[in-house]
Amino acid sequence: MKKFGRTISLGCAYLSLAVASMAQEPKALPLPDERYKADILLVVAHPDDEGAATPYLARALDDHKRVAVVFGTRGSSGANEAGAEQAAALGAIREVEARNALATLGITNVWFLSGKDTASQNVLQSLASWDHGVTLEQLVRLVRLTRPEVILTFLPGTFIGEDHGDHQASGVLATEAFDLAGDPSVFPEQVAGPTKRLEPLLENLRPWQPKKIYYFPDADREDIFRGKGPDYSVKEISKSSKQAYWRMALDSFRAHQTQAKSFLDKVAQMDEAQIEKMATSDSFWTEALHFVLGKSLVGGSVTGDIFEGITPGAIPFVRPEVSPEPSRPELSVELGGPYSFYAEFRRAHGLTNLPHPEPPEIALQVPGTLVVPLWVRNRTAKTQEITLSSALPAGWTIQSGTGKFTVGAKQVAAARIEVNLPAPAENAGKKPELQEVSVHAESNGQSIGEIKLRVELRKRALPQ
Ligand SMILES: [Zn+2]
Numbered sequence: 368m369k370k371f372g373r374t375i376s377l378g379c380a381y382l383s384l385a386v387a388s389m390a391q392e393p394k395a396l397p398l399p400d401e402r403y404k405a406d407i408l409l410v411v412a413h414p415d416d417e418g419a420a421t422p423y424l425a426r427a428l429d430d431h432k433r434v435a436v437v438f439g440t441r442g443s444s445g446a447n448e449a450g451a452e453q454a455a456a457l458g459a460i461r462e463v464e465a466r467n468a469l470a471t472l473g474i475t476n477v478w479f480l481s482g483k484d485t486a487s488q489n490v491l492q493s494l495a496s497w498d499h500g501v502t503l504e505q506l507v508r509l510v511r512l513t514r515p516e517v518i519l520t521f522l523p524g525t526f527i528g529e530d531h532g533d534h535q536a537s538g539v540l541a542t543e544a545f546d547l548a549g550d551p552s553v554f555p556e557q558v559a560g561p562t563k564r565l566e567p568l569l570e571n572l573r574p575w576q577p578k579k580i581y582y583f584p585d586a587d588r589e590d591i592f593r594g595k596g597p598d599y600s601v602k603e604i605s606k607s608s609k610q611a612y613w614r615m616a617l618d619s620f621r622a623h624q625t626q627a628k629s630f631l632d633k634v635a636q637m638d639e640a641q642i643e644k645m646a647t648s649d650s651f652w653t654e655a656l657h658f659v660l661g662k663s664l665v666g667g668s669v670t671g672d673i674f675e676g677i678t679p680g681a682i683p684f685v686r687p688e689v690s691p692e693p694s695r696p697e698l699s700v701e702l703g704g705p706y707s708f709y710a711e712f713r714r715a716h717g718l719t720n721l722p723h724p725e726p727p728e729i730a731l732q733v734p735g736t737l738v739v740p741l742w743v744r745n746r747t748a749k750t751q752e753i754t755l756s757s758a759l760p761a762g763w764t765i766q767s768g769t770g771k772f773t774v775g776a777k778q779v780a781a782a783r784i785e786v787n788l789p790a791p792a793e794n795a796g797k798k799p800e801l802q803e804v805s806v807h808a809e810s811n812g813q814s815i816g817e818i819k820l821r822v823e824l825r826k827r828a829l830p831q
Contacts, residue, residue, distance in 0.1 A: 698746070802824070
């Protein structure tokens with residue numbers, strides 16, 4: 368009894384000591400580092416792509432917005448206008464050029480994912496070459512680190528003008544990160560608290576749900592994007608620099624010597640009046656910036672200001688609403704490749720209102736080959752014979768892929784039709800017309816689908 372009594376009293380003494388010390392000295396746990404908090408996170412593919420948004424970024428900085436930028440690649444492909452360096456060495460230079468370009472605006476929170484600069488129009492090839500999973504994990508980390516209110520990125524879609532698979536890939540990754548960074552079950556090691564004093568693995572970030580995502584389309588046609596988001600004039604004068612926003616963007620662009628030395632050398636010889644004349648005669652520098660609203664989790668109007676509806680503070684994670692799968696007949700044919708991917712992507716990320724050309728369009732280099740990727744679905748219980756035929760513009764010929772073939776019961780088969788594109792016409796100086804290719808699919812004498820694709824022939828274009 369005596370021993371028991373002493374144990375109890377000792378235990379109580381320890382307990383009251385522990386409570387007293389907690390009450391007297393509460394320790395503040397470290398909070399996220401405010402130096403890296405962003406209002407705007409710009410996600411693009413290559414050094415110099417930031418130019419698609421720099422006039423807007425300059426305006427936002429005037430409004431005391433904090434800006435961070437992520438590049439998917441270091442831009443190691445392509446010609447070097449400033450020196451002999453190529454490939455990875457060129458990428459190392461371009462990283463510094465991009466940092467210097469953004470530093471002219473005062474933006475220093477700049478990161479590069481490990482994606483590889485990939486010259487193709489096919490977003491799926493870019494995603495594969497970027498190690499999609501690896502770069503997505505990197506981008507989700509940066510969203511959680513920078514806690515942006517708004518993400519700005521390239522429009523994930525394929526049309527004439529926006530033909531670089533890497534640009535599209537940056538828009539795909541940014542959209543995925545928008546939907547994933549707030550989910551604590553995604554890359555949970557990033558949001559786990561430390562278990563050791565010098566924690567080497569668990570990152571102690573917090574989930575973060577951005578509030579809005581906007582896209583900038585780079586398409587030749589503008590009709591389908593009109594009224595889908597806010598426009599910003601680049602001719603207004605900055606409060607801080609007393610220069611027009613386009614002029615600040617041009618100053619920032621001067622860092623990109625490896626991409627545009629000959630142009631920049633010319634600009635360096637011009638006086639201010641000549642620069643003004645050059646820029647206003649070339650709408651590239653002075654046309655308004657158009658954004659397309661991807662989604663907003665805080666309301667606001669479609670064409671209203673990018674920060675409309677945004678108030679400080681975190682919002683809860685919102686799981687994207689997936690639209691139902693379209694109903695398909697028992698036997699069907701549809702465009703595959705990037706086209707069917709984007710249809711699934713829009714459905715999975717609640718982007719069913721995102722504009723996309725219908726029928727799809729592509730610009731290709733001639734002479735060359737057009738590949739029409741197809742999914743042929745047979746949901747019946749029998750093997751089916753399918754006949755594919757095509758209608759082509761004059762002078763275009765089928766290389767392979769039409770004719771009869773079978774698709775097994777309950778199978779989905781990939782097919783591809785290859786079309787020879789003729790050498791450039793004599794009147795190639797004129798703006799080429801879009802020409803239509805259609806593929807017709809039949810089974811048992813009945814049509815099971817018709818696919819159309821509009822094609823522009825060009826002297827130069829990225830590979831399909
Ligand atoms: Zn680019």
